[in-house]
Amino acid sequence: MTSDPVGDERPGPKRPDLVTLTGVRSGKRSYYRAYVRSDERLQRAVRAMDSISRALVRTVEGPRGLLEEVARAAAQHLEAEWTILALGDGHLTGARPRFLVVDATGEVFGSDGELPGQVRRELGAIRAGHAVRAFDDSRWVRVPMSLEGRQVGSLAGLHGLEVQPEPSDLSVLRILANQAAVSLHTSEQYQAGLTLHRRAQRLYDEATAQAQHLAERTRELRQAEQRLVLAHQRELLDAERHRIARELHDSVTQYVLSAGMAVEVARGDVDAYATGARDGSPEGARRVLEQLETAKKLSQEAVDQLRRAIYALHQTPRETVSTLPELLQEVTEHHRPQLDVGLHVEGDVVMLGNDADHEIARAVGEAMFNVATHARATRAAVRLRYRTDEILVSVADNGQGTPAELSRMLRVERRGSPDGRHRGLANIETRIVELGGTVAFRRARLGGVRVEMRVPLPLPANPRRGIINELVGTGRPASTDVDQEA
Missing domain, CATH: 3.30.450.40 (GAF domain)
Structure with a gap:
């Protein structure tokens, strides 16, 4: 092996360094x-x-x-x-x-x-x-x-x-x-x-438990509220019954007693004429007729008040507040012993004020009373329809009446019937008209008459304040002249 001389500087590539x-x-x-x-x-x-x-x-x-x-x-x-x-x-x-x-x-x-x-x-x-x-x-x-x-x-x-x-x-x-x-x-x-996650999970569990607790408390509060409302309504109904009882005592009884006194005076005059104790004359006869006319008017007034009060009082207090379909169901059940009655409800039930529900139910009750008493019918059908703009209630029968006859009787009742009876149609019209509605008589498919009652929705802004509305509005029975005198 040879090596280049020290001074040899021949050109060529640089040799790699061993350190490198x-x-x-x-x-x-x-x-x-x-x-x-x-x-x-x-x-x-x-x-x-x-x-x-x-x-x-x-x-x-x-x-x-x-x-x-x-x-x-x-x-x-x-x-x-x-x-x-x-x-x-x-x-x-x-x-x-x-x-x-x-x-x-x-x-x-x-x-x-x-x-x-x-x-x-x-x-x-x-x-x-x-x-x-x-x-x-x-x-x-x-x-x-x-x-x-x-x-x-x-x-x-x-x-x-x-x-x-x-x-x-x-x-x-x-x-x-x-x-x-x-x-x-x-x-x-x-x-x-991880700590935040555990804390968030704990807070979520606490919030969930709190929400369940609040939901349970809310349910209990709602139940308590419903019980309080029912108790309050029963209290108001009891107060109304007591008020009607006072009216019967202070008004109807007085009318009946006054009518009885007028009849007793007239009977005494007639006995005097019959026994010769008093000479008969046109003036005496006229006086007897006046006494009898007074007794008739007083009796008519007493009967009208009695019929209104009896319908309001004939039902017992309920544990739940009745809707209009429930009230109509009770009306039909009341007349089932005498009639074959069917009730049909169409549409979604609209919650009305208690006064409106009862006024409509009483109007239907008057119509059913007329069917059972005067129409000589064996079947009747009550139909309740809820529409977007009105409530339609109809009472149809298979009796012998006609729409024209009922229209004539209503016109007579508006003026005051001469015999002091047959105020049912006028009462129906009064109740429905006070709610802003109308009453019409049509021929029924059953063969008799169909009484149609239409009540607009929503109800008038300022309807006549009825008994229950007054009670709910004031929280106590409304005062009347009779109450004040009593």
Whole structure:
């Protein structure tokens, strides 16, 4: 093997530098030993990165598995007797664990009770945030754990290398330390999120329980409100019955007694004429006729008041407030012993004021009374239709009456019937007209007459205040002249 002379400067490509090829700088004749040592460091760094890559996929174990791999990788890289991975006090307060210590065998310590004194002192210095080593020992190597530009802890090792770690070794340790810092930060964020999730779940459960409690209380309050409304309405109805009883006592009784007195006077005059105690004359006859006419008018007035009061009082108090279909059902049941009666309801029920429901039901009751008393019918049909703009109620029968005859009787009743009877049609018309409606008579398919009653919807803004409306509006029975006199 020959070599070129020293002064030979023949042109040609530049020969590669051995430092460039091996990464080893040495003044010695042999590069082999330094090359082997550099290769070992490289292999340790590769093994450390491989260990970290395996730990990164162990997500189900949380950050502890990754931190243990980091500490073991750092210990192997430094051939360390002791390796410490610790957070400083006040940093990442929610992260766990706060520190790990690994010995030369790879055993992990999570408590400082079994550690040697120098290891405990180094651990205490890191946790306290001291920038220097706990004591003068050049074998301790410490690199910071950085997160977002600030130091949150340190990775320290008591190395067993033949020489001091080189910059490349420190770079590997910083990579390991920063990876541990990121893992601990992620753990803290996860724990914070888990805490918030648990708190949100607890608040949701409390809100759900509270909502159920409120729903139960609301249901109980509604039931109590309904019971109070029913009790109040029964109280009002009782008060109305007492008022009607007073009216019967103070008005109807007086009419009947006055009529009886007029008849008694007329009878006395007739007896006087019959026995000859008094001479008969046109003037005496006229006086007897006047007494009888007065008795007739008083009797007629008493009968009208009695019929209105009897219909209002013939039903017993109910435990629930009746709707119009329920009231009509009771009216038809009342007449079923005498008639074959059917009730048909069409459309959605519209809630009216109690007074309107009762006025319509009383009008239907008057019509049914006329059918049972005067029409000589065997069948009747009551139909209730709810429309968008009106309520249509009809009473049809198979009797012998005609629409023309009923229209004539209504005209007579409007003027006042001469015999003091047959006020039913006029009462029907009065009740419906006061609600803003109309009454008509048609030929029924059953063969008799159909009485049609139409009430507009909504009801008039200022209808006549009836008995129940007055009671509900004032909260007490309405006063009348008779009440005041009583």
